[in-house]
Amino acid sequence: METKDALINYCLRLGDSSLILGQRMAEWCSNGPILEEDIAMTNLSLDLIGQARTMLSYSGVVEGKGRSEDDLAYRREEREFYNTLLSERPNGHFGDTVVRNFLHDAFFYYLYQALKSSKDEMIAAHAAKSIKEVTYHLRHSSEWLVRLGDGTVESHEKVQESLNDLWEYTGDLFEMNEVDEVLIKEGIAVDLQKIKLEWDKTINTVIERSTLTRPEDAYMHSGRLDAMHSEYLGHLIADMQFLQRAYPEAQW
Amino acid sequence: MEDVKKLEEFQAKIDSEIKIEPKDWMPEDYRKHLQRQISQHAHSEVIGMQPEGNWISRAPSLRAKVVLLAKIQDEAGHGQYLYSAAETLGKSRDEYIADLQSGKAKYSSIFNYPTLTWADMGAVGWLVDGAAIVNQVSLQRTSYGPYSRAMIRICKEESFHQRQGYEIMATMAKGTPEQKAMAQDALNRFWWPSIMMFGPHDSDSPNTGNAVKWKIKRETNDELRQKFIDKTVGQAEVIGLTIPDPALKWNEEKGSYDFGEMNWDEFWNVVKGNGPCNKQRLNHHKKAHKEGIWVREAAIAYAKKQKEKQLVA
Numbered sequence: 001m002e003t004k005d006a007l008i009n010y011c012l013r014l015g016d017s018s019l020i021l022g023q024r025m026a027e028w029c030s031n032g033p034i035l036e037e038d039i040a041m042t043n044l045s046l047d048l049i050g051q052a053r054t055m056l057s058y059s060g061v062v063e064g065k066g067r068s069e070d071d072l073a074y075r076r077e078e079r080e081f082y083n084t085l086l087s088e089r090p091n092g093h094f095g096d097t098v099v100r101n102f103l104h105d106a107f108f109y110y111l112y113q114a115l116k117s118s119k120d121e122m123i124a125a126h127a128a129k130s131i132k133e134v135t136y137h138l139r140h141s142s143e144w145l146v147r148l149g150d151g152t153v154e155s156h157e158k159v160q161e162s163l164n165d166l167w168e169y170t171g172d173l174f175e176m177n178e179v180d181e182v183l184i185k186e187g188i189a190v191d192l193q194k195i196k197l198e199w200d201k202t203i204n205t206v207i208e209r210s211t212l213t214r215p216e217d218a219y220m221h222s223g224r225l226d227a228m229h230s231e232y233l234g235h236l237i238a239d240m241q242f243l244q245r246a247y248p249e250a251q252w
Numbered sequence: 253m254e255d256v257k258k259l260e261e262f263q264a265k266i267d268s269e270i271k272i273e274p275k276d277w278m279p280e281d282y283r284k285h286l287q288r289q290i291s292q293h294a295h296s297e298v299i300g301m302q303p304e305g306n307w308i309s310r311a312p313s314l315r316a317k318v319v320l321l322a323k324i325q326d327e328a329g330h331g332q333y334l335y336s337a338a339e340t341l342g343k344s345r346d347e348y349i350a351d352l353q354s355g356k357a358k359y360s361s362i363f364n365y366p367t368l369t370w371a372d373m374g375a376v377g378w379l380v381d382g383a384a385i386v387n388q389v390s391l392q393r394t395s396y397g398p399y400s401r402a403m404i405r406i407c408k409e410e411s412f413h414q415r416q417g418y419e420i421m422a423t424m425a426k427g428t429p430e431q432k433a434m435a436q437d438a439l440n441r442f443w444w445p446s447i448m449m450f451g452p453h454d455s456d457s458p459n460t461g462n463a464v465k466w467k468i469k470r471e472t473n474d475e476l477r478q479k480f481i482d483k484t485v486g487q488a489e490v491i492g493l494t495i496p497d498p499a500l501k502w503n504e505e506k507g508s509y510d511f512g513e514m515n516w517d518e519f520w521n522v523v524k525g526n527g528p529c530n531k532q533r534l535n536h537h538k539k540a541h542k543e544g545i546w547v548r549e550a551a552i553a554y555a556k557k558q559k560e561k562q563l564v565a
Contacts, residue, residue, distance in 0.1 A: 049317060095547075148554075244312055252312035
């Protein structure tokens with residue numbers, strides 16, 4: 001595999017995960033448990049979609065076929081999206097969202113920490129900028145996890161169930177293939193198994209503070225590397241792409 | 253006797269343009285009027301998130317999506333400052349929200365109309381925020397200090413929203429025939445409800461009374477409506493859209509536009525709860541509020557536990 005092809009795919013992975021999680025967070029608008037949370041969740045969405053724009057644009061530039069961020073967001077099919085399986089999980093109740101985001105934020109946090117030293121200047125710059133945002137995201141989701149875990153009996157039970165349900169999508173975050181191998185050799189990408197060690201520590205600490213129990217590692221779903229998704233992604237994409245698909249000639 | 257003296261002092265302050273602050277004495281009717289008006293304004297910001305939120309997931313470009321998200325986030329922020337301003341009048345945000353949900357408090361009727369196409373994001377920004385700005389610019393000089401200061405802050409953001417809305421309309425008006433048709437349709441649907449946002453004619457306005465004497469309201473409904481129409485007609489012409497009012501005509505003598513009669517039956521129907529989306533908007537708000545109960549309870553329980561731990565330590 002050529003470095004160029006690997007890089008295109010790597011940028012799509014980063015960009016798509018931010019885009020899909022950003023789209024999910026936007027669904028919270030006007031649905032938050034308090035007005036302040038509505039504002040916070042919109043902020044997360046804004047950051048994530050901003051991150052997606054940078055990585056999708058860059059993927060298009062590396063590809064060199066003139067595809068823009070919007071071409072990539074709006075004109076690809078479901079089987080061409082490389083986002084993490086976790087990012088497309090539905091919002092569910094507030095606790096489900098908090099857990100999903102917590103697991104994902106911790107992943108992005110350590111990934112971007114490591115990618116700050118990427119030999120690809122654009123990825124390094126993107127990581128350096130995003131880490132500021134993701135640090136806040138991780139703090140936000142961790143604080144809520146602690147509040148809900150150590151809040152009432154009801155909130156504790158709810159959020160433990162969310163954690164149990166979402167756990168099986170965390171293995172997918174750390175899977176690697178030839179794309180990673182090629183880019184790790186070039187010093188562009190990082191070894192996700194190393195990221196997982198850091199991730200595990202944070203997850204354990206916050207779960208403990210939350211008085212919750214870390215689920216056993218049982219079966220883990222895969223999919224991200226082969227653009228294999230749950231049924232949920234197709235609906236999200238259909239909704240997101242509607243105008244661009246219905247009026248392909250239009251400029252907005 | 254003392255109240256008469258206090259009332260005279262209060263009116264003297266108003267007359268000399270000194271702002272009334274939360275701890276100052278104020279007549280009960282002044283307090284009630286402001287509680288009603290500021291909370292209604294806060295509720296409008298919050299309910300207004302729904303019709304625009306309806307298009308975030310379908311925004312046609314990533315840029316358009318972040319612009320819309322940022323705008324709705326501003327509205328939520330405006331709701332937040334306005335609830336804070338309203339709370340200085342001795343009533344809590346929870347009480348105000350309970351009044352909204354019981355139907356006792358109102359919000360702007362414009363948000364009871366549906367947003368059916370992307371052009372509606374343009375029309376809402378251009379016309380609805382445009383009308384809101386005319387009102388809010390005037391309210392920057394309102395006599396109650398916290399409300400006036402909230403308005404000054406809010407106006408800065410609103411004028412930005414109006415330009416963004418107009419940009420969407422302008423882009424669509426010069427786009428494909430389908431886009432232009434969507435833009436014109438959005439203008440047709442939002443024009444009359446927007447000019448009715450200023451409320452009934454001055455001769456039929458039940459809440460004006462003391463509001464002018466107390467300088468809560470600095471200009472009347474009809475004056476504000478006229479200002480809005482005068483500045484908007486030219487903007488429509490520039491982008492080649494037609495205001496759906498055959499009676500609209502420049503009146504050289506008075507230096508402003510004459511316009512047709514508004515459908516007040518429709519207006520009162522929507523105010524009374526029979527608009528296309530009244531039930532939907534309120535039920536959406538109640539549902540989110542109800543689904544958040546366990547989260548708010550958990551946050552309170554957690555904070556209480558932390559406090560107890562600190563006391564022990």
